[in-house]
Amino acid sequence: DTEVTQTPKHLVMGMTNKKSLKCEQHMGHRAMYWYKQKAKKPPELMFVYSYEKLSINESVPSRFSPECPNSSLLNLHLHALQPEDSALYLCASSLQGSSYEQYFGPGTRLTVT
Amino acid sequence: DAKTTQPPSMDCAEGRAANLPCNHSTISGNEYVYWYRQIHSQGPQYIIHGLKNNETNEMASLIITEDRKSSTLILPHATLRDTAVYYCIVRRSTDNYGQNFVFGPGTRLSVLP
Numbered sequence: 001d002t003e004v005t006q007t008p009k010h011l012v013m014g015m016t017n018k019k020s021l022k023c024e025q026h027m028g029h030r031a032m033y034w035y036k037q038k039a040k041k042p043p044e045l046m047f048v049y050s051y052e053k054l055s056i057n058e059s060v061p062s063r064f065s066p067e068c069p070n071s072s073l074l075n076l077h078l079h080a081l082q083p084e085d086s087a088l089y090l091c092a093s094s095l096q097g098s099s100y101e102q103y104f105g106p107g108t109r110l111t112v113t
Numbered sequence: 114d115a116k117t118t119q120p121p122s123m124d125c126a127e128g129r130a131a132n133l134p135c136n137h138s139t140i141s142g143n144e145y146v147y148w149y150r151q152i153h154s155q156g157p158q159y160i161i162h163g164l165k166n167n168e169t170n171e172m173a174s175l176i177i178t179e180d181r182k183s184s185t186l187i188l189p190h191a192t193l194r195d196t197a198v199y200y201c202i203v204r205r206s207t208d209n210y211g212q213n214f215v216f217g218p219g220t221r222l223s224v225l226p
Contacts, residue, residue: 004156033214042200042216043157056213090156099145099164102214104156 004105006091012111015081021108023074023091032074033102034066035090043090049074050096081112117201122221125195131188133220135201138182145204146177147214148186150197150222157200157216160186191224198222 004025013019023032030051035043048056049068063085065077074091088109092102118136125131137146147162161168161175163184168175174187188195200219 042218101159101162106156
């Protein structure tokens, strides 16, 4: 199984809502990632988890709150988002080490109204 | 991490080889070259990666120059389904923190019938 799953596929939320994005993998990967991708732009790294601990936060606003409850799950909690936060949110996972590729999920298309 | 430079777009005739170049003149000895592609609105898909030697898998071949300052991704028989944005990424990993990928703008490959 080389699949990373993400739910939901699409999400529309208001600026006062609280919602969560979910990512799951069963490949035994201990590194998991959140990326944000705006239209016609490359993915930008947001967070990296290594062994369920947050290891990299790329200066992401606090309205985005990641959580890694176990080695297979990664959540991204959203609160008080702005319309400019509308984007494709991608999750990825990998083994540790420089020679291992990242596997990406299909993404969640988020629209903030 | 070393920066990469890719042409913004390329065309290729269906059935012909697609050769996608990438310059990474500041690459250091322990940095890998990774190639990913992203078909419209899907998650990035891993293609191939290498350190020094040329690599081949079922999808593509990666040719790295001897000085490692540039590389070429070769899709041997391009099909219409290979139309995508292709990203060349150079990344050194720290084992404790997984791999931090920085995506550049990539090359938009159009395979023409």
